[in-house]
Amino acid sequence: MITKDEVEHVGWLARIEIDEQDADSYAAHLNTVLEYFGQLDEVDTENVDPTYHVVDVVNVFREDVVTESLTQEEALGNTKSKQDGHFKAPKIM
Amino acid sequence: MSKAKWMSISKVRESIAASSSEEVTASYLDTISKSKINGYVTINEGAIARAQDIDKGKDGEGHDGILAGVPIAIKDNISTKGIQTTCSSKILQGYVPPYNAHVIERLLDAGAVILGKTNMDEFAMGTSTESSHYGTTLNPWDHERVPGGSSGGSAAVVAAGEAPISLGSDTGGSVRCPAAFCGVVGLKPTYGGISRYGLISYANSLEQIGPIATNVSDIATIMDVIGGHDPRDSTSINKEIAYRDSLVDDVSGLKIGVPDEYFGEGIDEGVEKAVWAAIQKFEDMGAAWEKVSMPHTKYALASYYIIAMSEASSNLARFDGTRYGLREEGENWHVMASRTRAKGFGEEVKRRILLGTYALSAGYHDKYYLKALKVRTLVKQDFDKALSNVDVLMAPTMPAPAFKIGEKIEDPLALYLTDVNTVPINLAGVPSISMPCGLVDGLPVGLQIIGNHFDESTIMRAAYSFEQNTDHLTKRPAGVE
Numbered sequence: 001m002i003t004k005d006e007v008e009h010v011g012w013l014a015r016i017e018i019d020e021q022d023a024d025s026y027a028a029h030l031n032t033v034l035e036y037f038g039q040l041d042e043v044d045t046e047n048v049d050p051t052y053h054v055v056d057v058v059n060v061f062r063e064d065v066v067t068e069s070l071t072q073e074e075a076l077g078n079t080k081s082k083q084d085g086h087f088k089a090p091k092i093m
Numbered sequence: 094m095s096k097a098k099w100m101s102i103s104k105v106r107e108s109i110a111a112s113s114s115e116e117v118t119a120s121y122l123d124t125i126s127k128s129k130i131n132g133y134v135t136i137n138e139g140a141i142a143r144a145q146d147i148d149k150g151k152d153g154e155g156h157d158g159i160l161a162g163v164p165i166a167i168k169d170n171i172s173t174k175g176i177q178t179t180c181s182s183k184i185l186q187g188y189v190p191p192y193n194a195h196v197i198e199r200l201l202d203a204g205a206v207i208l209g210k211t212n213m214d215e216f217a218m219g220t221s222t223e224s225s226h227y228g229t230t231l232n233p234w235d236h237e238r239v240p241g242g243s244s245g246g247s248a249a250v251v252a253a254g255e256a257p258i259s260l261g262s263d264t265g266g267s268v269r270c271p272a273a274f275c276g277v278v279g280l281k282p283t284y285g286g287i288s289r290y291g292l293i294s295y296a297n298s299l300e301q302i303g304p305i306a307t308n309v310s311d312i313a314t315i316m317d318v319i320g321g322h323d324p325r326d327s328t329s330i331n332k333e334i335a336y337r338d339s340l341v342d343d344v345s346g347l348k349i350g351v352p353d354e355y356f357g358e359g360i361d362e363g364v365e366k367a368v369w370a371a372i373q374k375f376e377d378m379g380a381a382w383e384k385v386s387m388p389h390t391k392y393a394l395a396s397y398y399i400i401a402m403s404e405a406s407s408n409l410a411r412f413d414g415t416r417y418g419l420r421e422e423g424e425n426w427h428v429m430a431s432r433t434r435a436k437g438f439g440e441e442v443k444r445r446i447l448l449g450t451y452a453l454s455a456g457y458h459d460k461y462y463l464k465a466l467k468v469r470t471l472v473k474q475d476f477d478k479a480l481s482n483v484d485v486l487m488a489p490t491m492p493a494p495a496f497k498i499g500e501k502i503e504d505p506l507a508l509y510l511t512d513v514n515t516v517p518i519n520l521a522g523v524p525s526i527s528m529p530c531g532l533v534d535g536l537p538v539g540l541q542i543i544g545n546h547f548d549e550s551t552i553m554r555a556a557y558s559f560e561q562n563t564d565h566l567t568k569r570p571a572g573v574e
Contacts, residue, residue, distance in 0.1 A: 002451065006451075007447065010447050010450050010451050010454065011431075011447065012431070013450050013454060014406060014434075014446050014447055014450040015410075015413065015427065015430045015431045015434055016431060016434045016435050016438070016443055016446060016447065017428075017431040017432050017434070017435040018435070026443075026444070026447065029444055029505060030444065030447060030448055030451070032505070032506050033398070033444075033448060033505065033506055033509075034448070034451075036395060036506055036509075037395045037398070037399055037452075037461060037465075039392065039395055040392060040395050040396065040399075040461075040464050040465065040468055041464075043389070043392055043464075043467075043468055043471065045464060045467035045468065045471070048467040048470050048471060049467070049470055050463055050466030050467050050469070050470065051466055051467075051469040051470040051473055051520075052298065052466060053298055053328065054284050054298070054473060054520075054521060054522030054546075055284055055285045055328065055330055055522060057328060060324065060327045062324065070191050070192065074191040074192075075191065077189070077191055078187075078188055078189065078416065078417035078418070079415075079416055079417060079420075081420065087415055087416050089414075089415045089429070090423060090424070090425050090426045090428075090429050091425050091426065092425065092426040092427070093425075
């Protein structure tokens with residue numbers, strides 16, 4: 001069972017602010033789904049490898065040459081908060 | 094004035110030859126302007142100018158691409174340079190991509206004209222299009238019902254004659270479900286068959302872009318344009334498939350597997366009948382069928398949702414208010430991001446991110462995420478085994494026809510359970526096409542034809558043969574010719 005406190009903690013990990021009054025309803029919804037997920041416990045997965053990708057993923061290399069990319073102006077085109085060609089954000093520390 | 098109608102690509106091209114792309118495009122925009130189904134989130138203001146350019150061509154003789162001047166609708170999670178792309182979310186309201194997705198580059202090279210961006214469940218998380226920030230799309234067959242999802246807008250606009258063809262994306266059924274609910278054709282290609290470059294990611298190990306159309310031939314034409322290798326997507330596979338060459342009306346000797354598990358508890362009687370009638374029809378046409386067992390099917394749903402939510406919690410971390418989209422105020426970056434995400438994401442998206450974060454967090458990773466990946470192996474082995482004995486699998490796409498708007502949205506788990514027949518295909522990465530195989534109480538039923546990795550040719554041949562020998566694709570919603 002996920003508790004209200006855990007919901008708030010997970011909300012912090014996921015950077016989603018959760019009001020105290022909402023934490024209860026999230027906990028209830030999440031528990032319903034987690035209970036359903038619990039049915040996987042009955043599957044025997046001893047000696048079964050996990051599948052991260054269905055196709056064989058191989059390293060993709062390219063020549064180290066300069067190619068065309070977005071201009072600084074294009075890259076910054078979707079924000080109002082910029083300065084000297086950089087994204088501007090509130091202090092992080 | 095123009096009347097809403099189903100048009101194949103070849104019919105559209107005939108119309109363009111007789112008039113112009115500008116005229117055909119204007120006619121679609123007119124139909125869209127009178128629409129009641131809310132299928133589009135954004136209309137491409139440049140559509141007419143683009144059509145005029147195609148009509149003129151570089152040398153004054155028009156464009157000679159296979160889609161020259163043909164209008165198309167694009168799901169709102171596929172990046173279109175200069176056209177707002179929001180994933181039907183508030184957090185991306187106003188976001189205009191500075192580049193095109195790979196599939197858009199290919200479509201534009203072939204001469205296509207983008208009509209607009211279609212409504213979807215927010216970030217493709219849903220089965221009904223009800224979680225869109227911009228309101229739900231209505232099912233053209235019955236306006237009280239959902240069009241399916243998450244590519245509900247893309248399927249609904251094609252069914253309503255508001256676009257001849259469209260693109261959706263399919264993470265756990267998001268092309269096939271709405272195609273089934275709206276009575277049109279939709280393909281989820283093999284994982285790696287189409288570049289995901291420019292597709293805004295939800296669950297990257299599961300999702301593929303897929304076409305939606307009113308007939309099987311158009312699906313092949315679109316795939317010939319958008320399929321194939323792209324070095325910008327490291328999971329894109331270098332395998333050329335000649336989709337149009339597979340359009341052969343012949344299923345003699347085709348071996349069909351019918352998995353009992355896909356006709357399980359909760360299946361609608363009318364759906365079951367329609368799908369069995371389709372399988373019978375294939376037998377009449379010279380195919381043979383046998384039952385196959387896929388014992389891990391019942392665990393696919395839980396495995397799918399754990400993986401999808403875990404991947405989502407990582408993929409959606411980028412929406413933090415720093416570089417694009419909504420930004421709330423906060424005394425430091427963490428508070429700003431937490432408030433932005435609280436306000437910008439809808440309830441279902443938040444639930445999935447929270448569950449995914451939880452499933453990946455210390456102490457729970459092995460219990461949920463790793464376990465789900467192991468179960469995924471077992472589900473995939475079911476497909477490997479079944480498809481080593483038969484050529485294709487057939488099953489209902491959805492266990493029941495379209496449900497009523499509001500019926501399931503308050504109960505997330507009930508909504509997840511409707512995906513029971515579509516998610517195993519994404520876990521295994523195999524291709525699957527959904528096409529109409531009848532009506533139940535006036536609502537379309539989807540037949541799902543599933544094939545082996547990169548064996549789209551066989552499922553397309555089966556689908557094409559079924560289309561040529563039945564009249565299911567002549568049925569249209571009321572008011573559509």
